[in-house]
Amino acid sequence: MIDFNVPPYAGKEIEYIQQAIANRKICGDGPFTKKCDKWLEEKTGTYRALLTTSCTQALELAAILADVKPGDEVILPSFTFVSTANAFVLRGARLVFVDIRPDTKNIDENLIEDAITDKTKVVVPVHYAGVGCEMDTILDIAKRHGLTVVEDAAQGVMATYKGRALGSMGDYGCFSFHETKNYSMGEGGAILIKDKAKSEEAEVIREKGTDRSRFLRGQVDKYSWVTMGSSYLPSDMNAAYLYAQLEMAEEINRDRLASWDRYYERLKPLEDKGIVQLPVIPEECEHNAHMFYLVTNSLEERTKLISYLKENDVCAVFHYVPLHSAKAGLKYGTFHGEDRYTTRTGDCLVRMPMYYGLTEAEVEHVCKKITEFYA
Ligand SMILES: *Cc1c(COP(=O)(O)O)cnc(C)c1O
Numbered sequence: 001m002i003d004f005n006v007p008p009y010a011g012k013e014i015e016y017i018q019q020a021i022a023n024r025k026i027c028g029d030g031p032f033t034k035k036c037d038k039w040l041e042e043k044t045g046t047y048r049a050l051l052t053t054s055c056t057q058a059l060e061l062a063a064i065l066a067d068v069k070p071g072d073e074v075i076l077p078s079f080t081f082v083s084t085a086n087a088f089v090l091r092g093a094r095l096v097f098v099d100i101r102p103d104t105k106n107i108d109e110n111l112i113e114d115a116i117t118d119k120t121k122v123v124v125p126v127h128y129a130g131v132g133c134e135m136d137t138i139l140d141i142a143k144r145h146g147l148t149v150v151e152d153a154a155q156g157v158m159a160t161y162k163g164r165a166l167g168s169m170g171d172y173g174c175f176s177f178h179e180t181k182n183y184s185m186g187e188g189g190a191i192l193i194k195d196k197a198k199s200e201e202a203e204v205i206r207e208k209g210t211d212r213s214r215f216l217r218g219q220v221d222k223y224s225w226v227t228m229g230s231s232y233l234p235s236d237m238n239a240a241y242l243y244a245q246l247e248m249a250e251e252i253n254r255d256r257l258a259s260w261d262r263y264y265e266r267l268k269p270l271e272d273k274g275i276v277q278l279p280v281i282p283e284e285c286e287h288n289a290h291m292f293y294l295v296t297n298s299l300e301e302r303t304k305l306i307s308y309l310k311e312n313d314v315c316a317v318f319h320y321v322p323l324h325s326a327k328a329g330l331k332y333g334t335f336h337g338e339d340r341y342t343t344r345t346g347d348c349l350v351r352m353p354m355y356y357g358l359t360e361a362e363v364e365h366v367c368k369k370i371t372e373f374y375a
Pocket of ligand 1: 053054055154176177
């Protein structure tokens, strides 16, 4: 069976975890966490990066930093993972879903402005499949309307838009290091913060509302409770696992892109015949091969394709059930405008196996079986 996902393993993870244990510093913000934060800051050109226990919690931290209050409205796509929405629902916000673009499956930037009201506080571009949203337009809208931009860049580590790292363009950017993502620490994430004052606020919220980070740096001589907060910092053992992968990021990225390019080349004839739709990468975006998907013509066709592949030892999967039609989505939000592509994409999109170390022969097998299915 060709798995859909195999968690990345770069080689030095065990050695680094042993070092973390030998350091006698296995709680949060130890040496490996610092190394990961620094790597992320340098790679993305962001003022501050802080590891978190997940992207979900990075988004929650961003919602607190953005001062989202009950009654505020948040604009986001419906074609996304639940965490994008939950972070703001937890603060009492109303969700306003807008449609996605048919090419990238990202939020349609041209539909955002019409969804803005005097209650709108935040807009959340989700960089689907590690392909950047049309950020210049989104940042311009946000600036004109005084909105905070929280980028859900869970899938976007190592990808860029016009040369800028995904996650580094808005006020806050959130990464995921879950085992299904390009770089992993089991469960984990990071928040990127542009503003110096906000990053100091983030350090406090992330450390149970205390000024422990400043205490550890010797800036205050005792630490105490200064504001509301929670615990968003991961163990240094998890950071050690992640650091081994960040050191190998170029190699991991190259390997994934090679698989992605092979899929694309082998399946292009099916797209040329109008049988399936393949991913579109706009010229201004460099993606990270987070995902290889294709879009079928109907839900029925997708179901048959997935079972045909399963019979032939290929695990292909689909997502997302659009949030606006889910039980919680109906309760916490509304879809603004027409749903031209969201439900259709949720019904017809199918993801192929994609992970670091997927072999050429495996990609060839998957493509052969897809081509056979359509023959
Ligand atoms: C994976 C993912 C998340 C959640 O990441 P976790 O680290 O598992 O919390 C959020 N948003 C998107 C778009 C994702 O793909």
